Amino acid sequence: MxxxxxxxxxxxxxxxxxxxxxxxxxxxxxxxxxxxxxxxxxxxxxxxxxxxxxxxxxxxxxxxxxxxxxxxxxxxxxxxxRRPQHLSAVLKIADIRAEIIGLGRSYAYELIHCSRRAANAADRARLGVRKAGKVIAIACRHSADNVPFAIEDRLIDLDTVPEAAAADFTTEPPGSWLLHHVPWTEAEHTIGAVVADERTAAGLDIAVGAPCLVIDRYTWRSARTVTAVRLHYPGDSHRLVARFKGG
Amino acid sequence: MxxxxxxxxxxxxxxxxxxxxxxxxxxxxxxxxxxxxxxxxxxxxxxxxxxxxxxxxxxxxxxxxxxxxxxxxxxxxxxxxRRPQHLSAVLKIADIRAEIIGLGRSYAYELIHCSRRAANAADRARLGVRKAGKVIAIACRHSADNVPFAIEDRLIDLDTVPEAAAADFTTEPPGSWLLHHVPWTEAEHTIGAVVADERTAAGLDIAVGAPCLVIDRYTWRSARTVTAVRLHYPGDSHRLVARFKGG
DNA sequence: TACGATTATATGTCTAGACATATATGTCAA
DNA sequence: TTGACATATATGTCTAGACATATAATCGTA
The missing domain is CATH 1.10.10.10 (Winged helix-like DNA-binding domain superfamily/Winged helix DNA-binding domain)
Structure with a gap:
């Protein structure tokens, strides 16, 4: 031996x-x-x-x-x-601001839309909550070196995170704000591909019909919904990289 | 306290x-x-x-x-x-046959193309090897309930895995064969989005221009390249799910 | 032969110590 | 005030045991 x-x-x-x-x-x-x-x-x-x-x-x-x-x-x-079974890869999905700055590129953030409203049926379905409550709906854009990097469409459950009502999302990205104000959540990511519709194409400055990577992230904390976010990335420029060991 | x-x-x-x-x-x-x-x-x-x-x-x-x-x-x-830093999600990428069967759906496999050849420049670049050697090039399709699930385009380095020369890929998917014959590799995944070109559209039975999720997996073992594979999934039906805990 | 009870054994957890090591902090001198 | 040094302390690793527990293997019996 x-x-x-x-x-x-x-x-x-x-x-x-x-x-x-x-x-x-x-x-x-x-x-x-x-x-x-x-x-x-x-x-x-x-x-x-x-x-x-x-x-x-x-x-x-x-x-x-x-x-x-x-x-x-x-x-x-x-x-x-053991015989390796599934290829479990660790995918690091950073806060977008941190990710862009980490790449050594300049970061820019634009708030496109932000409103506070009572959760409608679609909001409740998206957040996975039954009871009617208040939410914040946000649309914003992240750019790297002044090129659109991702557009973000987010709902925040104000019942879980009432402090968010006082946050200023005109200058701070909601993802970064949440990361610093709501510690230790759990989340589930769903990754898919779509083609850009008109609104997405305009936001990302790409052609209608161009491929986009879509990441849906649903975040909760102790059984309470925190936020649901959908991110669109230009498919030809953005790639997620996951490394692993295991078969 | x-x-x-x-x-x-x-x-x-x-x-x-x-x-x-x-x-x-x-x-x-x-x-x-x-x-x-x-x-x-x-x-x-x-x-x-x-x-x-x-x-x-x-x-x-x-x-x-x-x-x-x-x-x-x-x-x-x-x-x-600790303050949660990066959202490190664990992405379980199963062997496709195992994944489909695990979903309780019927699995079908078709070998579209399989050839053995000396590695050309493109092959060597894709595998990340310098020296000329032999490779197996494979194109195949995985279906779930007789609907195309993914098409696969793969290179296997025969210098690293000479046994693969004797494998029968007409009935067994190369991914499954490798999983059982080459234990404990390391890999890197890159996930992106593209629109289907004509060949991809035909293979997946979707429209040209439809969104596709692309996964590139590069696999090695003790510093030796094993295989490089590109998988195309229909973007509207396939989603990768990653769960995690961590902020 | 088949099945149920017994036994042996490898891992799982735990203890009450020990020394090593990095480092926060206090002390003293320039 | 600042920098060099000494010291205290919390974690990091390790030991030589112990008992618990699951289970493979064996033995005995129907």
């Missing part, structure tokens, strides 16, 4: 702590194919002997690998390399 | 282990806003006293929360609730 080395050699390799060394060592073998899916990884007590450490240290390394779905641990049976 | 309860009450609540109880208890407070971003969480020794357990148990709970980016741990300073 050629597990390498003594603990000392491993630690000499770089300056990581022991459990990280063990984790990386096992991960390397899995990713390199040395231990293929289904392979039984040495028992904890064997790894203890090999790395000359206590069981808790081995356990910490294996627990993290199990959390990452790289291995599967079965009582009495042992620990096995 | 009203940390609740004795350890016994916590455990009585449900049947989770103690460190999970602690983790959930702290997570609940953060998500509910009781402990807002920047708030300093009680020190480990305080939590030890509150939950009447050893430091390792508290530490395990806090370590997992730190891994999930919910909290930030600073030596000597303490542990703090």
């Amino acid at each position: 050629s597990l390498p080395a003594q603990r000392d050699e491993l630690q000499a390799a770089d300056k990581l702590t022991l459990y990280k060394q063990i984790r990386h060592d096992i991960e390397r073998r899995i990713l390199a194919g040395e231990w293929p899916p289904g392979h039984r990884i040495p028992f904890e007590h064997e790894l203890m002997a090999r790395y000359r450490c206590s069981r808790m240290t081995v356990n910490k390394a294996l627990s993290e690998l199990a959390q990452a779905d790289l291995i599967e641990r079965r009582r009495r049976a042992g620990t096995f390399v | 009203s940390l609740p309860a004795q350890r016994d009450e916590l455990q009585a609540a449900d049947k989770l282990t103690l460190y999970k109880q602690i983790r959930h208890d702290i997570e609940r407070r953060i998500l509910a806003g009781e402990w807002p971003p920047g708030h300093r969480i009680p020190f480990e020794h305080e939590l030890m006293a509150r939950y009447r357990c050893s430091r390792m148990t508290v530490n395990k709970a806090l370590s997992e929360l730190a891994q999930a980016d919910l909290i930030e741990r600073r030596r000597r300073a303490g542990t703090f609730v």
